[in-house]
Amino acid sequence: MSAAGGAATQAASGERAASATAPPGRRRRRRSAVPWWFVVPAAVFYVFAVAWPSLQGAALSLTDWDGLSQERSFVGLAQFERLIADSAATGAIWNTLFIAVGITVLQNLVGLLLALGVHSKIKSRNVLRVALFAPAVITPVAVGYLWQFLLAPQGAVNDLLGALGLGFLQRSWLGDGDLALVAIVVVIIWQFAGYSMVIFLAGLQGVPEEILEASHLDGAGAFRRFWSVVRPELAPALTINLMLSVIGGLKLFDQVWVMTGGGPGNATDTMSTLIYKNAFQFNDFAYGIAMALVLTAFVAVLSSAQYLGLRRQPGGSS
Amino acid sequence: MNRSLRSTLVPGALALALVGATTACSSDVAGGGAAGGGGDGQTLAVAATTNEQAAMDAVIADFEEANPGVTVNATYSALDQYQTTTRTQLSSGTAPDVLFVWPGDGNPVAVDVVAPAGYLEDLSDEEWVADLPDGIRPVVQDTEGATWIAPISFSGIGAVYNMTALEEVGLTPPETWSELLQFCADAQEQGRSAFALGAQTNWVTQLIPFALTPSLVYRDNPDFAEQMAAGEASFADSEWTTAMDKNLEMQEAGCFQSDPLGTSYEATLTAVAQGDSLGVIQVNSAVPGVQGEAPEGTEVQLLPVPATDDPSETWMAGAAGSSYGINVDAANPDLAHQFLDYVMSPEGTNTYVTTNSALPAIPNDDFQVEPSLEALAQYQEEGRTYPFMDQQWPNARVQQTLFSVAQQLLGGQTDVPSALAAMDEAYAQG
Amino acid sequence: MNRYSWRTGVLEAVMVAVGLLFLVPLYVLVNISLKAPQGPTEPLVPVGQPTLVNYADAWNQAGLGPAMVNSATVTVVSVLLIVVFAALAAYPLARVTSRWSSWLFYAFLVGLLLPFQLALIPLYTTMRDLGLLGSVWALVIYYVGLQMPFSIFLYTSFLRAVPHDYEEAASIDGAGPLRSFWSVVFPLLRPVTGTVVILNVLQVWNDFLTPLLYLSGSAQQTLPVALFTFVSQYVSQWNLVFAGLVISIAPILLVYFLMQKTIIKGFASGLKG
Structure with a gap:
């Protein structure tokens, strides 16, 4: 599995090495040697299935199409004006940000700790690498069903807490709005921490185990030494991991839809669930598409800010 | 040379295979649908939600047997997915010949949404139209009296009781509101909950208001829906407040199991089947749901939910249930009509509703009411039912708002006046 | 130590x-x-x-057998095409350092940002016009397009970190462009190909809404669609539902376990490269 992460790590380090390599003289020669038409098949499929239909879809945001009728008329930016006044939409934006930030920070933290744990001499490391990654292969919708069952009032989570003598921690995990948001973040971490772990593991391959071992032992000095050695090695893996979790968190849909459907009330509506509701359930397709465009802008701004920010950091770029 | 030849050939062959397979497989679209183009008069495409699967399959088997050479291809999907695919198919002209359509309004694939957009065939000339009971007409016809969908079943909302469990604890189903509150207290004393409430599943939250409002609102004022449409009445200024208050009163009286907002619809069926809860306020389709999970020999009954202290004032929510329309672009319109005629015949209807644990929308003498639904059949006969409220709401937002505010009420995040005001606001969006 | x-x-x-x-x-x-x-x-x-009775019931009632064959076909063909096309595209994107190639690269990356709701209906209409609805090939075309951005991102970034000497040696040799790609560049990409394959297999195998929409009305279904039609029908019979879930997860877990060794090998060479 580590191969996947290794390659990903290399991919990220390649990304930053991009423009730095190749002196000018070589460049010219290469331009003629590399056939540009190699991009054509990829571009054809991409334009056909993604770029062009997305543009067509985006154009619908300027209409009043309800998603069904055979008529639609041009309304300019009216749908976007509605958005500003829509308290459900602003609520969903905050929920989306909460989930995205929660996932980005915690999933990577847990993933890193797990990676440090299995990048050691422990005998179970190979089994653990498989076991911890297993949740990542489950269909997101199935994950939603499974956790809805586990988080029910008399479900396995409350049972387990009771059995461990932690009965005072038993909660209505999905019945309380604030708690349900946290529960969603926890479920995503369960599913994808192993995924982050694998990518970090690849980055850790360049770090001698002795340094990790030593840092387990002593105080802050050792930790600082450890960090100064490990951090540059991990930077490319971190770039990939952050990019994946920011985009994944902002666009999260399946698990939320199955677990809470955006409820109770609107407490766990994300931008994606609200887009879906408007487009397909409220007879308000164009408005849903307007929201989808706002979501696109969010993802674009946050992921590129994050990406550029990391590239500027020492260790993040060379 | 050999190598480079292979490297050119492999992607080329792949592309060719792709094109070849594409043309070969595109004829696989089953049955009709404008895009499928199976206008052979022998193949019919039908689509419905998975709730209808067993009943529809049973009717299709009979229909195919009676019409040799005819094939009916039915596609079923879960409710959310059905709404999404059907809307996309309708607007793209790829919908099946016969499709499940919700009666009334208030749903993304309801007849008042789909028919005005011009996607359904006018069924006004069908023979069965004359037999439609008055109570059902408003939700399958438009204001000019044209009929757009064929209602097969009559559904009702009531309390689905596990009678075996009731007997164990020595309780009987309540017939007045005071008895109901007492029933809740008695059940609690026995360590059970009177009613399971799966308020995590959003559509469940509407059922208690829907069960109470026929008695509280519509029995006294059958024209309430029209008055609302005319802007002369509102949720906030009506007995809807009483209905919502009573819903909360039930919560305070401990009628429900702990944490309704964390409990799903599925979990409530299990709770009633196992006797942890004595009943659940649900649609008649929950009857087979409970029976399917309960130990062999468990008796289940759908009974009215009292809303006042006079049993004679109790009405039930009862309405057109499973209904189907014909796609205006159907590939096989004649076969589609033939199929709907069969489904609407006493024979077809009885097979359908018996499988689905419902009543026929057009009563007939051959129908044997199953014991669990006798109360609903009696109320239907006496005219003491009123359609599900959402069938008469002007848009899908009102119902979605009800889902949200009902959950917020149970969670204590809003109060009845604001909740109903929010519904009025959604209603006004038209 | x-x-x-x-x-x-x-x-x-x-x-x-x-x-x-x-x-x-x-x-x-x-x-x-x-x-x-x-x-x-x-x-x-x-x-x-x-x-094991639930497994038998779920398998028979949900029609998981044919659905699994469809899912496997779609996944294998899609991922194969994704790997070939993304790797091909990455070569000029990584090696040509002119402005158009970096713009093109960013144009592909934009695809990562777009929510699926935008393209859903227009693409459906196009597929209808091409007569591809109800066919698994509509899905293949969609996935190949959809997965290009991330796959190209991984391949291009990886290739940029690989020294140029190998290809130069091959091009001096007088080999044609496709041949030198196939015999020199593609093998270099082996480690990152493992990543591309895994991530794409997960995406394609698990997708739910697109196959639901495109195959609706046809006799063909993919595994997630068959499974959730089944789930919605047997709502509270968790034993049946969960047996279905286990069946749907099993093949992908199996593939993951089986690929483990190849991947680790590829990883070793990836470090050298």
Whole structure:
């Protein structure tokens, strides 16, 4: 599995090495040697299935199409004006940000700790690498069903807490709005921490185990030494991991839809669930598409800010 | 040379295979649908939600047997997915010949949404139209009296009781509101909950208001829906407040199991089947749901939910249930009509509703009411039912708002006046 | 330095405990799926008399067999095309340092940002016009386009870090562009190909809404669609539902376990490259 992460790590380090390599003289020669038409098949499929239909879809945001009728008329930016006044939409934006930030920070933290744990001499490391990654292969919708069952009032989570003598921690995990948001973040971490772990593991391959071992032992000095050695090695893996979790968190849909459907009330509506509701359930397709465009802008701004920010950091770029 | 030849050939062959397979497989679209183009008069495409699967399959088997050479291809999907695919198919002209359509309004694939957009065939000339009971007409016809969908079943909302469990604890189903509150207290004393409430599943939250409002609102004022449409009445200024208050009163009286907002619809069926809860306020389709999970020999009954202290004032929510329309672009319109005629015949209807644990929308003498639904059949006969409220709401937002505010009420995040005001606001969006 | 100290023992214990915690949900999943119908629902207590009857029921009633064949076909063909086309495209994107190639690269990356709702209906209409609805090839075309951005991102970034010497040697040799790509560049990409394959297989295999829409009305279904039609029909019969879930997860877990060795090999060469 580590191969996947290794390659990903290399991919990220390649990304930053991009423009730095190749002196000018070589460049010219290469331009003629590399056939540009190699991009054509990829571009054809991409334009056909993604770029062009997305543009067509985006154009619908300027209409009043309800998603069904055979008529639609041009309304300019009216749908976007509605958005500003829509308290459900602003609520969903905050929920989306909460989930995205929660996932980005915690999933990577847990993933890193797990990676440090299995990048050691422990005998179970190979089994653990498989076991911890297993949740990542489950269909997101199935994950939603499974956790809805586990988080029910008399479900396995409350049972387990009771059995461990932690009965005072038993909660209505999905019945309380604030708690349900946290529960969603926890479920995503369960599913994808192993995924982050694998990518970090690849980055850790360049770090001698002795340094990790030593840092387990002593105080802050050792930790600082450890960090100064490990951090540059991990930077490319971190770039990939952050990019994946920011985009994944902002666009999260399946698990939320199955677990809470955006409820109770609107407490766990994300931008994606609200887009879906408007487009397909409220007879308000164009408005849903307007929201989808706002979501696109969010993802674009946050992921590129994050990406550029990391590239500027020492260790993040060379 | 050999190598480079292979490297050119492999992607080329792949592309060719792709094109070849594409043309070969595109004829696989089953049955009709404008895009499928199976206008052979022998193949019919039908689509419905998975709730209808067993009943529809049973009717299709009979229909195919009676019409040799005819094939009916039915596609079923879960409710959310059905709404999404059907809307996309309708607007793209790829919908099946016969499709499940919700009666009334208030749903993304309801007849008042789909028919005005011009996607359904006018069924006004069908023979069965004359037999439609008055109570059902408003939700399958438009204001000019044209009929757009064929209602097969009559559904009702009531309390689905596990009678075996009731007997164990020595309780009987309540017939007045005071008895109901007492029933809740008695059940609690026995360590059970009177009613399971799966308020995590959003559509469940509407059922208690829907069960109470026929008695509280519509029995006294059958024209309430029209008055609302005319802007002369509102949720906030009506007995809807009483209905919502009573819903909360039930919560305070401990009628429900702990944490309704964390409990799903599925979990409530299990709770009633196992006797942890004595009943659940649900649609008649929950009857087979409970029976399917309960130990062999468990008796289940759908009974009215009292809303006042006079049993004679109790009405039930009862309405057109499973209904189907014909796609205006159907590939096989004649076969589609033939199929709907069969489904609407006493024979077809009885097979359908018996499988689905419902009543026929057009009563007939051959129908044997199953014991669990006798109360609903009696109320239907006496005219003491009123359609599900959402069938008469002007848009899908009102119902979605009800889902949200009902959950917020149970969670204590809003109060009845604001909740109903929010519904009025959604209603006004038209 | 290679000794197993008591600290390693503590770490081992902690990690095993964490691993078990991660596996609890999967344990519950399998446990319930082995429960006899109408048995008591105790998620954590091992089932008294495990039965495979749910698996047989789920398999037969949900039509999971043919659905699995469809899913496998779609996944294998899509991922194959994705790998070939993305790798091909990455070569000029990584090696040509002119402005158009970096703009093109960013144009591909924009695809990562777009929510699926935007393209859903326009693409459906196009597929209808091409007569591709109801065919698994509509899905293949969609996935190949959809997965291009991320795959190209991984390939291009990887290739930029690989020294140019190899290809130069091959091009001096006088080989044609496709040949030198196939015999020189593509093997270099092997380690990152492992990543591309895994991530794409997960995406394609698990997708739900697109196959639902494109195959609706046809006799063909993919595994997630068949599974959730089944789930919505047997709502509260968790034993049946969970047996179906286990069946749907099993093939992908199996592939993952089987690929483990190849991937680790590829990883070693990836470090050298």
